[in-house]
Amino acid sequence: MTTIDAGNPAFTAAELTAVRADFPLLGRTVRDGKPLVYLDSAATSQKPQVVLDTEVDFYEKRNAAVHRGAHALAEEATEAFERAREQVAALVGASAGEIVWVPGATAGINLVATGLQNATLGRGGAAGARFALGPGDEILITEAEHHSNLVPWQELAARTGATLRWIPVGQDGRLDLSALSAAPSGAGAPAGEVAPLINERTKVVAFAHVSNVTGAVAPVARIVAAARAVGALTVLDACQSVPHLPVDLPALEVDFAVFSGHKMLGPTGVGALYGRRELLEALPVVPTGGSMVEVVTMESTTFAPPPQKFEAGTQMVAQAVGMGAAADYLRELGMDKVAAHEAELAAELLRIAEIPGIRVIGPTTVGVLGAEAGPDAGLPDRVAAVSFVVDDVHAHDVGQVLDDQGIAVRVGHHCAQPLHRRFGIAATARASASVYTTLDEVIAFREALGGVRAFFGAE
Structure with a gap:
């Protein structure tokens, strides 16, 4: 190039x-x-060729299980794996400790949704209680969502008793935010009127940065500000924005975000979940198994700190390394x-x-x-x-x-x-x-x- x-x-x-x-x-x-x-x-x-070459290079020269073993290949594989995390984090303005490897954006959204369900079941202790949902709580999405950012929230609502609501789409294909939030005073809806879409019962607001159908860019700042005003978590589907626009996730002030490797010039089978560090520390673990633990006894287990806390089992190492190369390629462009x-x-x-x-x-x-x-x-x-x-x-x-x-x-x-x-x-x-x-x-x-x-x- x-x-x-x-x-x-x-x-x-x-x-x-x-x-x-x-x-x-x-x-x-x-x-x-x-x-x-x-x-x-x-x-x-x-x-691009650099992504293909990076994957081949990994398999030819340093293929090994990461975070395990003391031999040279294991050390080199782990270094490449964690370097890729830094590369992907740099593309979206995050720190490496805020990037969790996932098999794809769909898996990342499901990880967050299942973590909230686990919190509702009492997992995660006092730290996880902030994520619990129940009857009377509301989850807000939009009418423009990809099924990956719709079905997990339908399931979470069904399992917790929360209510699912959505922001409608106007004839122009853009989100209709006319009923987004209450007046600045924060007052609730008068008796007999429907509550604003974001209100004191809203616990989660999940939406796409860019619609995969209409191509419209959502007004992230406005939606996030309304959610933060009532203490709701925000989950951003950034699959259609990260490959095409400058994206700084911390600056957008979203709590969680997901994006896929294969849509940003990288390999299939890998994606990233971004989460604010304090939230990753508090969110109950999903999934569980090897590699994400500290001490395991027959009675109980303590877990590694994030991001490893959410990376159970053998990871998609070569794909992650390829996604890191794709992130660098985009940054260089x-x-x-x-x-x-x-x-x-x-x-x-x-x-x-x-x-x-x-x-x-x-x-x-x-x-x-x-x-x-x-x-x-x-x-x-x-x-x-x-x-x-x-x-x-x-x-x-x-x-x-x-x-x-x-x-x-x-x-x-x-x-x-x-x-x-x-x-x-x-x-x-x-x-x-x-x-x-x-x-x-x-x-x-x-x-x-x-x-x-x-x-x-x-x-």
């Missing part, structure tokens, strides 16, 4: 060419020799430049709305977040993930016609059935970009999409 000029707002043509050269898969052809146009990065990203590049691509992708019979689901323009966005101020207010419907043509048929031309897009409900139901549709097609996507690819996609309705005789 060539040296990136941090002074330029986006990638130069030469820089983007060099970036693409780092991704070997992008050079292949599909469907009878057609050049691949990969626009499914929101589902999973491609991997510069996340400000990544965001600027992808904002340009988002604007071009949104031009599909000019094609007769195409309807974009979500924001149709790319703006800039204002000062009220706090740490996110100045960032694009949507990312380059654009979901759409084609009149009279099913999303799966759209995807197949595009695939025949070498263009890979996502089709279906994108693990967000409630959001699709809110717009009265069963499925959408979604085109999503990443650091390696070019304007020429977006134009090729747009031109191909323009012929889909004619292909089916729908014009």
Whole structure:
């Protein structure tokens, strides 16, 4: 990869060419020799050579169980494993001790939800009591959530007796925060009126930083401030933000956050759970087993301090090392430049709305977040993930016609059935970009999409 000029707002043509050269898969052809146009990065990203080489290097030179054994391989493996934790922490502004390795973002959300359930059962002692839920308590999510940040909270509500509520989505695809919180006085709702979405009964607020369907960036600062005002925990799904925007989790003041390796140019099967240190120390353990213990007797066990406290069993060491390499790769590119590049691509992708019979689901323009966005101020207010419907043509048929031309897009409900139901549709097609996507690819996609309705005789 060539040296990136941090002074330029986006990638130069030469820089983007060099970036693409780092991704070997992008050079292949599909469907009878057609050049691949990969626009499914929101589902999973491609991997730069440095990530592939880092994993191979680990297996070839230092493969061993970490935190065990006194031999040279074990020491080197542990050093690489913990160095990767530092690399990933640096990408999101955290300290290494605030990053827990998990098999993926879904596992990270479930870890937090199950930890709260364990606290409700009395595990964790006095320190864990702060996480207990029961009848009368409320968990708040949004109508825009991926199932991974919906189903665990449904289950937690069912198991604890808490009530699940959600922030609705407006017609523009953005969260409707009109009923978010009470007046500044903190007064509850008058008799006979529905309580604000965040109120004195709210214990957890879980939401996505960026919607995987609409691409809209959530107003994190406003939601977190309202949650903190009533002492509620915040859990941020950062899967669609960490790969595409500068993210500083401590500055956002969220309590927990999750993101996946495979969406940020890293390997599959690994992700990170961020947690404020004091909360990781207090949260009851999940899961349990070897490696996360200090002293074990037949009667009881004491646990290691976080993050190891939550890392039971043999870890996904090679994948974690690869995720660390991906984090360094993104940092070297510069996340400000990544965001600027992808904002340009988002604007071009949104031009599909000019094609007769195409309807974009979500924001149709790319703006800039204002000062009220706090740490996110100045960032694009949507990312380059654009979901759409084609009149009279099913999303799966759209995807197949595009695939025949070498263009890979996502089709279906994108693990967000409630959001699709809110717009009265069963499925959408979604085109999503990443650091390696070019304007020429977006134009090729747009031109191909323009012929889909004619292909089916729908014009």
